[in-house]
Amino acid sequence: MDFRIAFAGASGTGKTTLLKHFSEALNLPINPIGSRSVAAELGFASPYDVDKAGQRAHFQQLLLMKKLRWEAATDAFVTDRTPFDNLTYAAFHDVHSIDENQLSSSLLGMKRYTHVFLCPIGAVFNPGDDAARLKDRMYHILYESMLRGLLGQLENKPHVVCESDSNRRIALVRRVLDASG
Numbered sequence: 001m002d003f004r005i006a007f008a009g010a011s012g013t014g015k016t017t018l019l020k021h022f023s024e025a026l027n028l029p030i031n032p033i034g035s036r037s038v039a040a041e042l043g044f045a046s047p048y049d050v051d052k053a054g055q056r057a058h059f060q061q062l063l064l065m066k067k068l069r070w071e072a073a074t075d076a077f078v079t080d081r082t083p084f085d086n087l088t089y090a091a092f093h094d095v096h097s098i099d100e101n102q103l104s105s106s107l108l109g110m111k112r113y114t115h116v117f118l119c120p121i122g123a124v125f126n127p128g129d130d131a132a133r134l135k136d137r138m139y140h141i142l143y144e145s146m147l148r149g150l151l152g153q154l155e156n157k158p159h160v161v162c163e164s165d166s167n168r169r170i171a172l173v174r175r176v177l178d179a180s181g
Contacts, residue, residue, distance in 0.1 A: 001114070001180065002075045002076040002114070003026060003028060003076050003077075003078070003114050003115065003177065004071070004074075004075075004076060004077055004112055004113045004114045004115070005022060005026075005028070005077070005078045005079070005113065005114065005115045005116075005117070005177075006078075006079050006080075006081075006082045006110075006113045006115070006116045006117070007019055007078075007079070007080045007081075007117050007119055007161075008081070008082045008084065008085050008116060008117065008118050008119065008147060008151065008158060009085075009118055009119035009120060009121070009144060009147070010121050010125070010140035010141075010143045010144045010147075011127060011140060012121075012124070012125050012126050012127035012140065013119040013120065013121055013123070013124050013125060013140075014119050014123075014124040014126075014161075014166070014169060015080040015081075015119050016080050017166060017169075018080075018117070018119070018161070018169060018170065018173060019078050019079070019080040021170055022078050022173065022177075023078050026078070026177075028076055028077055028078045029074065029076075029077050029078075030077065030078055030079070030080075031067065031070055031071060031074075031077055031078070031079035031080075031081075032070070033063070033066045033067045033070050034063075034067075034080075034081065035047040035059075035063060035081075035089075038059060038062055038063045038066060039059065041062075042055065042058075042059060042062070047059065051093060056090065056093045056094050056097060057090070057094055057097030060086060060087075060089065060090035060097060060098075060102075061097075061102065063086055064083060064086045064087075064090075064102060064105065064106065064109075065105075067079075067081070067083065067086065067109070068083060068105055068106075068108075068109045071109060071112060072109075072112070082109075082110060082113070082116065083105070083106035083107075083109040083110055084106060084110055084147060084150040084151055085147060086106070087102065087103070087106050087150060088143060088146045088147045088150060089143070090102070091146060092142070092143055092146060107153075110154060111154075114180070115159065115176060115177065115180065116151070116154070116156070116158035116159070117158060117159050117160075117161050117173055117176075118147075118148070118151060118158040118159070118160050118161065119161045119169075120144060120160060120161070120162060121137070121140050121141055121144050122162070123161060123162050123163060123164045123169075124164055124169075125137065125140065127140075159172075159173075159176050161173065
């Protein structure tokens with residue numbers, strides 16, 4: 001089976017740790033398109049600098065387009081941000097920047113995943129010492145609430161990774177993947 005696995009959730013919820021484990025364990029490429037790479041392409045040090053320059057709408061559209069294009073051209077992969085994560089960030093910062101095309105493209109992109117795992121802030125929240133990452137827990141709680149609303153529209157609901165222990169998180173994801181083929 002060609003796995004197309006997505007981990008969704010707020011920053012600091014362990015998505016990248018799971019992504020790295022399953023990329024290695026299943027020999028899957030990691031989607032290289034992310035907010036930092038697109039911000040750098042636009043000449044910014046971080047996605048938050050994009051906000052300060054008032055370019056969030058353009059940034060989010062470019063990020064989504066590049067992410068969806070890469071995923072459409074790749075048979076099997078793992079990613080730590082879904083199109084719905086990208087839409088949530090866009091809505092969180094400038095709801096008027098989202099158009100019908102972004103919404104429909106995001107929904108089509110979500111349907112391409114074989115597995116979506118939500119990493120909730122209630123299980124793990126460690127924003128770390130990355131200076132570019134917001135540490136405000138309430139920001140991330142609100143982000144997750146909006147993301148859950150979008151994820152709730154999917155026919156195949158995401159699997160929630162509610163364990164806090166990393167070995168148990170990995171085992172939970174492994175059981176879901178093993179059960180599917």
